[in-house]
Amino acid sequence: MEQKEFDKKVAIVTGAGQGIGLEIARQLALQGASVVLNDLDHDLAEQGARSIRNEKGNCIACAGDSGDTGFIKKMMWQTIKEFGRLDIAIANAGITLFGDFLDYPESAFNNVLRVNLGGSFFLSQAAARQMKEQGSGGSILFTSSVTGHQAHKNLAAYGMTKAALEMLARNLVIELSGSRINVNCIAPGATLTERTQHDPDYAGTWSRITPMGRPATTADIANAALFLVSDRAKHITGQSLIIDGGWTCISPSPF
Numbered sequence: 542m543e544q545k546e547f548d549k550k551v552a553i554v555t556g557a558g559q560g561i562g563l564e565i566a567r568q569l570a571l572q573g574a575s576v577v578l579n580d581l582d583h584d585l586a587e588q589g590a591r592s593i594r595n596e597k598g599n600c601i602a603c604a605g606d607s608g609d610t611g612f613i614k615k616m617m618w619q620t621i622k623e624f625g626r627l628d629i630a631i632a633n634a635g636i637t638l639f640g641d642f643l644d645y646p647e648s649a650f651n652n653v654l655r656v657n658l659g660g661s662f663f664l665s666q667a668a669a670r671q672m673k674e675q676g677s678g679g680s681i682l683f684t685s686s687v688t689g690h691q692a693h694k695n696l697a698a699y700g701m702t703k704a705a706l707e708m709l710a711r712n713l714v715i716e717l718s719g720s721r722i723n724v725n726c727i728a729p730g731a732t733l734t735e736r737t738q739h740d741p742d743y744a745g746t747w748s749r750i751t752p753m754g755r756p757a758t759t760a761d762i763a764n765a766a767l768f769l770v771s772d773r774a775k776h777i778t779g780q781s782l783i784i785d786g787g788w789t790c791i792s793p794s795p796f
């Protein structure tokens with residue numbers, strides 16, 4: 542039988558019922574991984590996992606809030622029960638709550654921090670404990686953003702969490718390299734997803750201001766993610782890979 546790059550690997554991808562996470566989960570499963578697909582939305586999680594199984598990928602849904610530490614424990618337990626191990630953890634779930642800095646509500650601030658930072662921190666902690674116990678290394682990936690590199694209007698809290706994730710990856714180099722666990726980030730630029738396509742001007746605006754002439758597709762982002770969690774990237778750790786068609790080199794404002 543044909544060898545696939547992620548044969549025998551087990552992966553968790555959070556926030557994967559649609560958009561970037563779904564494409565990462567799909568590509569991993571089609572390349573041989575057994576995937577636990579998480580989403581807050583039960584129907585999207587089930588639907589995403591089913592669509593991957595329809596393409597002959599091995600995937601189960603695990604619906605719940607990736608920002609809740611109790612749920613992270615449950616998801617880890619379910620992963621080990623179903624697949625017996627964990628090799629790859631991708632903390633992809635992130636929420637974007639836009640708002641003027643001067644009026645930004647405390648509730649939105651706390652929510653953005655809880656999901657984007659808390660969810661990523663505690664998923665990586667639980668995953669690293671499991672990987673360390675297994676003794677065969679592993680890969681952790683955080684989904685950052687170009688907003689962690691370049692200031693964006695109305696995204697102070699969101700951008701701050703994305704920059705923090707990149708520092709977390711660098712910190713974990715000290716904590717986890719001894720267990721042969723590498724930790725990296727992808728930093729997508731404007732990407733066409735169900736969410737961003739709600740804005741009818743999105744594709745046009747970003748095509749105009751992106752040097753490569755178009756926003757990213759979810760496949761552009763998933764390609765980079767798969768490389769960073771593959772054995773080909775085992776000597777890369779603490780890094781962030783920007784996938785933005787060159788936008789951050791010049792950063793023209795979309796507004």
Ligand SMILES: NC(=O)c1ccc[n+]([C@@H]2O[C@H](COP(=O)([O-])OP(=O)(O)OC[C@H]3O[C@@H](n4cnc5c(N)ncnc54)[C@H](O)[C@@H]3O)[C@@H](O)[C@H]2O)c1
Nearest residue numbers: 556558560561580581606607633634635686729731732736
């Ligand atoms: N789309 C972009 O242009 C873009 C650009 C840069 C970075 N990002 C980042 O990429 C990641 C994915 O973005 P997207 O646009 O594909 O996602 P999205 O906003 O479409 O959300 C994907 C899924 O995450 C789920 N989700 C939300 N909160 C959750 C939670 N607490 N627990 C579990 N699931 C949850 C949603 O139900 C949704 O199905 C995010 O971290 C986002 O910040 C996206």
